[in-house]
Amino acid sequence: MKRLEHVRILMYSHDTFGLGHLRRCRTIAHSLVEHYKGVHVLIISGSPIAGAFDFRARVDFVKIPSVIKLHNGEYTSIDQHIDIQETLDMRMSMIHHTTKSFDPDIFIVDKEPLGLRGELEETLRYLKSQRCTLVLGLRDVMDSPELLRKEWSRTDMAGKIDELYDDIWVYGPKSFWDPLTGLDVPERLRERMTFTGFLDRTVPPSYASAPLTSGKYILVTAGGGGDGAGLLSQVLAAYEADPGIDVNAVMTLGPFMPAEERETLTERARQTKRVEIIEFHNRIEKLITDSAGVVGMCGYNTFCEILSFDKPALIVPRVKPRQEQYVRARRAQELGLLDMLHPNDAVDPLAMASALKALVRRPAPSVSGAAQMMGGLDVIADLTEELIARRDRLRLAVV
Numbered sequence: 001m002k003r004l005e006h007v008r009i010l011m012y013s014h015d016t017f018g019l020g021h022l023r024r025c026r027t028i029a030h031s032l033v034e035h036y037k038g039v040h041v042l043i044i045s046g047s048p049i050a051g052a053f054d055f056r057a058r059v060d061f062v063k064i065p066s067v068i069k070l071h072n073g074e075y076t077s078i079d080q081h082i083d084i085q086e087t088l089d090m091r092m093s094m095i096h097h098t099t100k101s102f103d104p105d106i107f108i109v110d111k112e113p114l115g116l117r118g119e120l121e122e123t124l125r126y127l128k129s130q131r132c133t134l135v136l137g138l139r140d141v142m143d144s145p146e147l148l149r150k151e152w153s154r155t156d157m158a159g160k161i162d163e164l165y166d167d168i169w170v171y172g173p174k175s176f177w178d179p180l181t182g183l184d185v186p187e188r189l190r191e192r193m194t195f196t197g198f199l200d201r202t203v204p205p206s207y208a209s210a211p212l213t214s215g216k217y218i219l220v221t222a223g224g225g226g227d228g229a230g231l232l233s234q235v236l237a238a239y240e241a242d243p244g245i246d247v248n249a250v251m252t253l254g255p256f257m258p259a260e261e262r263e264t265l266t267e268r269a270r271q272t273k274r275v276e277i278i279e280f281h282n283r284i285e286k287l288i289t290d291s292a293g294v295v296g297m298c299g300y301n302t303f304c305e306i307l308s309f310d311k312p313a314l315i316v317p318r319v320k321p322r323q324e325q326y327v328r329a330r331r332a333q334e335l336g337l338l339d340m341l342h343p344n345d346a347v348d349p350l351a352m353a354s355a356l357k358a359l360v361r362r363p364a365p366s367v368s369g370a371a372q373m374m375g376g377l378d379v380i381a382d383l384t385e386e387l388i389a390r391r392d393r394l395r396l397a398v399v
Contacts, residue, residue: 003037004388010104012095014116015047015066019224019254021110022047023301024139024171026055027199028108031377032384033058039384042102044095046116049255052280062098064091067116092119099123106387108135108169111142113161124164133387136165138179139300140172140198141331144323145182158185167387168193169380171300173373177331194383196376201308203285217250217276218359219291221284223299226256231297231316232265234346235356239274242353247292247360249275252284285309293359298329298340306338307370312362313338314355316346336368 011029013021022045029041033056043050043061050061065087095115099107107127113136114121124134142148152158161168162185170179174195220235222228232251239245251269253262262279269275278287288294288305293312296302306313315338317325333340339362341355364370 001035001037002385004385005038007036007039007106007384007388008102008104009039009041009106009108009384010099010102011041011043012107012109012112012115012120013043013045013047014110014112015045015050019047019049020299020301021045022050022053024137024199025108025110026053026059027201027301028137028377028380029059030056032381035381036385042098042104044098046091052255062094064094067091088117088119091116092122095119096123096126099127103130104132105391106133106135106384108137110137111139113157113165114155118155121160121164128164131391133167133391134165135167135169135387136161137169137171139324140170140177140179141300141324141328142179144327147323148179149183152183158183158189162186162189166192167383169383170195171197171199171376173197176335176373177327194379196379196383198304198307198374199376199380200374201285201305203289215248216292217248217290218293218295218356219287220249220251220295221287221302222252222254222257222297223302224254224256226254227318228254228297229257229261229265230343231295231346233268234316234349234352235295236265236268236272236275237349238352238356239272240268241349245274245353245356247356249295249356250278250287250291251275252278252287253280255280293362295356295359298325298332300328303328303332307365307374310364310366310370312359312364314359315340316343319343336363337365337370 009032011025013025015021025043029043032039032041039058041059044064045061046064046066048066050063055061067084067087109115109120127134170193172195220232222231232253235249235251239249251265253265266277269277285305288309288311291311293314294306295314298315298317315329317329317340319326329340332338339355339358341352345351
């Protein structure tokens with residue numbers, strides 16, 4: 001393990017829907033402190049359940065007021081008695097004061113270049129004046145090119161990124177997808193882009209205990225669960241309609257699934273006797289490792305886990321309001337990494353049953369070259385070391 005002297009890295013994870021942003025930031029943070037002594041990482045997160053996860057030594061988080069993203073794309077405060085603008089004002093103030101107090105060397109922003117409704121812009125400009133290195137981290141797929149172009153053109157987002165950010169890290173291989181496909185962005189901005197490869201996942205030694213459930217099973221996961229009840233219901237319908245599915249299922253509901261949907265799914269699973277329900281588990285890596293295959297929606301983290309643990313996968317992607325999951329799933333299917341069932345087809349219980357039977361027989365992603373697409377965490381560690389070396393050279397030049 002190398003040492004980087006007195007390095008402070010701040011990360012921003014806006015977290016309005018699901019667990020994806022926080023889990024990605026946490027994965028990167030843990031990797032950095034494992035690579036380097038002397039590195040301290042602080043994550044600013046809006047997730048209401050950030051405290052449900054464990055954090056390594058030298059990684060911590062600051063919780064800012066939570067905001068919920070509704071299915072129509074609008075936002076509301078998690079506390080219905082507080083006005084959304086008041087909540088946003090509190091978030092902006094806390095972000096700015098935390099940043100000034102922490103005084104980071106590097107600020108890594110996850111996915112939202114200016115933060116939720118622009119809450120980061122003032123802080124980004126302040127940090128730029130302090131010679132902090134500003135890094136924008138983008139997942140492999142942001143959205144369909146048409147929807148992203150429409151969203152970014154309203155605020156001249158490409159121009160703001162060009163003005164504010166020193167580096168752009170894309171958490172995927174260039175051969176898989178370019179998140180800025182179809183956008184008119186300055187060439188000098190593209191020159192700052194580095195495609196890292198997908199972020200590899202491992203099972204920490206502390207997780208390597210006895211299996212969390214017994215017997216062979218398919219894991220069905222819907223991430224945070226806020227919009228995952230439909231997929232879980234469709235899998236249950238397949239088990240109800242076809243007793244010939246020869247592998248049982250374990251379902252994780254996720255912490256954001258509404259109580260009524262949770263109760264309905266639990267009762268149906270009890271009736272089938274083929275499906276085990278796990279309310280929420282912060283060690284999903286262990287459940288995936290022990291499974292015979294994965295059924296999911298193709299969020300970024302689930303996809304990286306499927307590739308990392310080399311599991312056969314059946315994907316039923318979300319197609320609205322964003323098409324991120326659909327674009328990723330379609331591309332992955334083209335490359336032979338997984339099977340995709342369109343949501344319109346998944347409503348047919350027999351079609352779902354047929355796909356579940358085929359799941360455990362399909363080749364693992366490694367057969368289609370998945371291993372060559374990984375390595376993102378090592379690349380990010382190298383990039384971080386280069387940024388700190390650049391900082392030290394600049395300070396020496398000033399002296």
